[in-house]
Every structure is written in structure tokens, then in C-alpha cells.
Amino acid sequence: MKLGVSPDTFPPRSHEAKRISVVDAAASVFCREGYAGANIDLIAAEAGVSRQTVYNHHGDKEKLFMAVVRDLTERCNAGIFATIATFPDQPTGLESDLIAFAVRMNRNCICNRDGRFLRKLIQAEGERYPELFAEWREQGPGRTWSALAARFARLAYAGHLSIDDPDVAARQFLALVNAELQTTFMLGGMPTEEEVLRSATNGVRTFLAAFGRRKAPAARQAALAHA
Amino acid sequence: MKLGVSPDTFPPRSHEAKRISVVDAAASVFCREGYAGANIDLIAAEAGVSRQTVYNHHGDKEKLFMAVVRDLTERCNAGIFATIATFPDQPTGLESDLIAFAVRMNRNCICNRDGRFLRKLIQAEGERYPELFAEWREQGPGRTWSALAARFARLAYAGHLSIDDPDVAARQFLALVNAELQTTFMLGGMPTEEEVLRSATNGVRTFLAAFGRRKAPAARQAALAHA
DNA sequence: ACAAATTTAGACAGGCTTGTCCAATTCGTC
DNA sequence: GACGAATTGGACAAGCCTGTCTAAATTTGT
Numbered sequence: 001m002k003l004g005v006s007p008d009t010f011p012p013r014s015h016e017a018k019r020i021s022v023v024d025a026a027a028s029v030f031c032r033e034g035y036a037g038a039n040i041d042l043i044a045a046e047a048g049v050s051r052q053t054v055y056n057h058h059g060d061k062e063k064l065f066m067a068v069v070r071d072l073t074e075r076c077n078a079g080i081f082a083t084i085a086t087f088p089d090q091p092t093g094l095e096s097d098l099i100a101f102a103v104r105m106n107r108n109c110i111c112n113r114d115g116r117f118l119r120k121l122i123q124a125e126g127e128r129y130p131e132l133f134a135e136w137r138e139q140g141p142g143r144t145w146s147a148l149a150a151r152f153a154r155l156a157y158a159g160h161l162s163i164d165d166p167d168v169a170a171r172q173f174l175a176l177v178n179a180e181l182q183t184t185f186m187l188g189g190m191p192t193e194e195e196v197l198r199s200a201t202n203g204v205r206t207f208l209a210a211f212g213r214r215k216a217p218a219a220r221q222a223a224l225a226h227a
Numbered sequence: 228m229k230l231g232v233s234p235d236t237f238p239p240r241s242h243e244a245k246r247i248s249v250v251d252a253a254a255s256v257f258c259r260e261g262y263a264g265a266n267i268d269l270i271a272a273e274a275g276v277s278r279q280t281v282y283n284h285h286g287d288k289e290k291l292f293m294a295v296v297r298d299l300t301e302r303c304n305a306g307i308f309a310t311i312a313t314f315p316d317q318p319t320g321l322e323s324d325l326i327a328f329a330v331r332m333n334r335n336c337i338c339n340r341d342g343r344f345l346r347k348l349i350q351a352e353g354e355r356y357p358e359l360f361a362e363w364r365e366q367g368p369g370r371t372w373s374a375l376a377a378r379f380a381r382l383a384y385a386g387h388l389s390i391d392d393p394d395v396a397a398r399q400f401l402a403l404v405n406a407e408l409q410t411t412f413m414l415g416g417m418p419t420e421e422e423v424l425r426s427a428t429n430g431v432r433t434f435l436a437a438f439g440r441r442k443a444p445a446a447r448q449a450a451l452a453h454a
Numbered sequence: 455a456c457a458a459a460t461t462t463a464g465a466c467a468g469g470c471t472t473g474t475c476c477a478a479t480t481c482g483t484c
Numbered sequence: 485g486a487c488g489a490a491t492t493g494g495a496c497a498a499g500c501c502t503g504t505c506t507a508a509a510t511t512t513g514t
Contacts, residue, residue, distance in 0.1 A: 014511080015460075034351060037263030040502070050462045055503070119413070123350045124261060126414040133414060141410050168429050171406045179402035180395070183368050186346070187353040187360060202395050209437035241481080242490075267472070277492045282473065 019057050022047045027068045031117045031188075035065060035125050065125075066132060072118040073136045080109045080144050087151040094160055095208055102177040102200035110178070111190060120188060145170050161211045169211060176203035246284050249274045253281075254295045258344045258415075262292060262352050292352075293359060299345040300363045307336045307371050314378040321387055322435055329404040329427035337405070338417060347415060372397050388438045396438060403430035 025047035029038045040061060044051040058064040083104050088097035109115050118136075126133045149166040152173070156163040163169045180199035184191045191199075252274035256265045267288060271278040285291040310331050315324035336342050345363075353360045376393040379400070383390040390396045407426035411418045418426075 018461090032354070034261040034263050036261050039500090051502095052463085052504090053461060056460080061502070120350065122413055123347065123415070127259070137410065137414075165429075168407070168433075171409075172403055172430070172433050175402040175406035175409070176399055179398045182398075182402070183364065186349055187364070188350070202392075203399070206395075206399050206437045210433045211436070245491090266470090278472095279474090279493080280491060283490080286473095288472070 018047070018049055018053060022049060022054055022057055022064075023068055023071050026064050027072060027117050027121075030065060030068060031120045035128070066129075069118070069121055069129070069132055069136070072114050072121070073139065075114045076109065076118050077139055077143075079112070079114065080105075080140070081147065083108050084144070084147050084151065087148070089151065089154060090158075091155070091160060094212070095204060098204045098207070099197075099200050102173075102204055103196055105174075106177070106181070106191075106196045106200065110185075111181075111196065116185075116188065116190070119185070148173070156211075160213065162213055163211050172210075173203075173207055176207050179203055245274070245276055245280060249276060249281055249284055249291075250295055250298050253291050254299060254344050254348075257292060257295060258347045262355070293356075296345070296348055296356075296359055296363070299341050299348070300366065302341045303336065303345050304366055304370075306339070306341065307332075307367070308374065310335050311371070311374050311378065314375070316378065316381060317385075318382070318387060321439070322431060325431045325434070326424075326427050329400075329431055330423055332401075333404070333408070333418075333423045333427065337412075338408075338423065343412075343415065343417070346412070372401075375400070383438075387440065389440055390438050399437075400430070400434055403434050406430055 022043065026038070026043045029043045029046060033039070033042075038061075040054055041051055043064075044054050047054070054064065058067055083101075086104060087101055088094075091097040110119075122133055122136065145167060149170040152161065152163060152169050153166040155161045156166065161169075177200045178185070180202065181191050181195065184195070249270065253265070253270045256270045256273060260266070260269075265288075267281055268278055270291075271281050274281070281291065285294055310328075313328065313331060315321075315328055318324040337346075349360055349363065372394060376397040379388065379390060379396050380393040382388045383393065388396075404427045405412070407429065408418050408422065411422070
């Protein structure tokens, strides 16, 4: 009796597995081909199920699309908050800690499959489903930014940074560490590990040059110190 | 004899006007609906011509799409270089001059119709037409960034800024002055004049805090000066 | 092993879209 | 006013896609 293994609801088992596999394949196809260009037959084939199964599970192309967006939004937000939880509140080396944090943010939230897919769907179909993406807007950027801002405010309060407006600083931090990846993102590409590291390094150095306390913590600040 | 009015080439007159009107309408529809969802009948209606005229001029949905992208790329690049030509090489007030430049850049190149349309087409269809957007990549970001980097290098050489790598500084400048507009851009929206100004102001201040010579040029630097 | 539920393959209608063809009409030029 | 080119509206075939239906095959739980 392996009853313990199955969940409490009756949908047997493979039922849910297929549902997930359909949503995953749909995300991929919607991103590649756009909503109008996405073909249910292709989604079914890519998911390894029959077309009828897609309709059994999701009823409708539009409902399937909504399920995809909700799924991606949820996973992305979870990833973002999990990563923000690793923010260096008590940094040993501020520059290297912030660089490592920026790399984690990029790798786990922005460059990964879910992040790239969600971003593309928002850009392509955001205007067509206002309420769907309004939800993303509130849950995602809104809460992300204020959570990150709170972390920076704490760093400033502890004397590691000199910040006027933590919300502005948080947005600028993200903009800076992604500054050199914009073109790659624009074309839907995946930056290499080295590009991510370089962009994060350059971004954090500029960020610290602007917001860092002048304790001459690292080498780069030499140019500022000789004044 | 109004011969002087007509251009030197023989295509009568309204011919070219309709061609432009078709490309404009096509840009709008391709952006709104995506390539697959774009309907030639709708493009024709929006351009105020018959469907047959669209085919007479451009032959094909794909050729029409290419014409749209080429058109937008050309106009955007022209606008970007025209705006870079207004870069403050001999600034009177560095902060306010850079803010004004950033606002011009946003208004004339990034937020205007052509800029938003081109960005969305690149994001949505960039992977499907690699050679078409490779051209954009070389002509656009590549040349834009190095042109802007050269201007910043000159400012640094003249003693107004302290910059290690002008290419990095140029990319970070653009990232900073757009930092607060990302969400709006993502959803294809048009930021207000006030949002553009605020983002540019905050971005330039941080940029100068990082790269400015410490002559205490403005008020904001007070926080740095008391050290 | 049996019974119920799920999945599958395929056929199918209905709708929409692209691209072509054509006759009638309008437009610009001489 | 007349001529030629461009434009128009509409009909049209061909193809593709969505969503439904059915009967057979497979899987699941007991």
C-alpha cells in the first residue's frame, strides 16, 4: 500500500505530472512564437501528450496562457525573495559580498529560464492582459524593490553605505549590475557566466563609488582617495 | 507648373506617400499584435489603403515586416546620433547639462514612437530574424555606445570626470538614467515628462557621485564633502 | 484480474488569413 | 479632355488553426 506517496486529492498521479509538462512546453512555445503564433499541436508534441489532453487539462488556449503566466510569476517571485534573503546584511567584504549577491540575483532570477520567459511574455502580451500583468507588477517589481530597499536601508543604518533614498538606490543597484547585459536580454539571449560576473563587478564598483562610505575599503577607490 | 514641388525621381508622388503610410501602419500593428497576429487587412485599413496596394508595394508579409524594421532602425539611429551631437562637451553646469542631455536622449530616442516600436519588435521577433537584428545590433548599440563613450572620455580628459573605462561609464550612464522607467518600458507604456525628468535627475546624481571630480559642484555632494 | 478513468489518434467542421486575380474606378499628367 | 498608371473592392482558392467528437488503447486503483 503506497497510499502515503500519493497526495490527498484523487487526481491519480501522472495526471499532475502531465499538467506540469504541458504548462512547461506551453511557456516555451508561447515565448518562441508569441501568443498568436503558438500552435496547440506543437505544444502538445513538445509536452509529449496528445492535443486532446491539453484541452482536457486547460480547456482553452487563453486559459492555458493564463496558467503559464501565473505559474511563471509565482516561481519567479519565489526565487527573487529566496535570493533577497541571501542579501549580505553583515558584510565581511562589502564589495565582494555585493558582487556575489548580484551574481546570484542574475543567475537565479533574471537569466534563468523562468525569468527570461516571464520577461518576454510581459513585454509581448502585457498590453493585451492588463489585469494579469497588473498582478505581476504589484507582486513582482513592487514588492521586490521595497524588500531590496529595506536591505540597503539597513546597510546604510549600520554605517556601511551612505544613502538618501533607499528605493532609488535599490533600483539603481539593479540597473547598474545589469547594465552590460541589456543587449543580450533584448534579444532573448543567455549571457555567459563571465559576462554576468563582469557586469556585476563593474556595477557594484560604481554603486559603491556613489554610495559607499569613504573608508577606502578596496583598491578601486584609490582614484577617489588621492583628492 | 508645380514641377518644382515633386522630387526628382519619377514615382509620381502619392505612390511614395502611401508606401510610407503603409509602413507606419504596419509598424503599429506588428507591435500591437505580434508578427503572427498581425493582419494584413487591418494594416491596410489603418493605412487607409486597400489590401491590394499593400501587396503591390511590399509583395509579402515577411518583406513588409523587414521594411518596417529597416525603417525604424534607420530613423532611430539617426535620432540617436543627432541627440549625441548635443552632448555637453563644454558644460557650464555639469549636473544640469547632463540631466538635460539624458532627458533629450529619453524623449527623442527611447520613449518616442520609433524607439518603443523598434524595441518591442526586437524583443518579440529578434530570434526569428538573426541577420536583420544583427544589423541593428552593430549599427545601434555598438556604435551608439562607443560614440557616447568618446564624449565621456573627452569630459574626463578635460577634467570634469574621473573615469577608468569610458565604455563601461557610457553603458552605466544609460542604465542609471533609465533605472526608474524599466517597469513602464517593460509593459510598453509611455512615461510622463515628470517621470523622465526624475529618473534622469536621480541617475545623473548617482553617476556624478561615482564619476565626478570632487569639486563639490552642487548641493547633493555635501554628504560626500563632510568626510 | 476487473472496472473506471485517462489518454490517444484521427477525423472533422468552422473560421480566419494569406496571397492572387480581375473589372471598375480614380488619379496625375500631358 | 484623354491617356496611362495606380488604386480599389471584391471574389476566390488554399492552407492553417482551434476546438469538438469518437472509438480504441492504455493506465490506475482495488
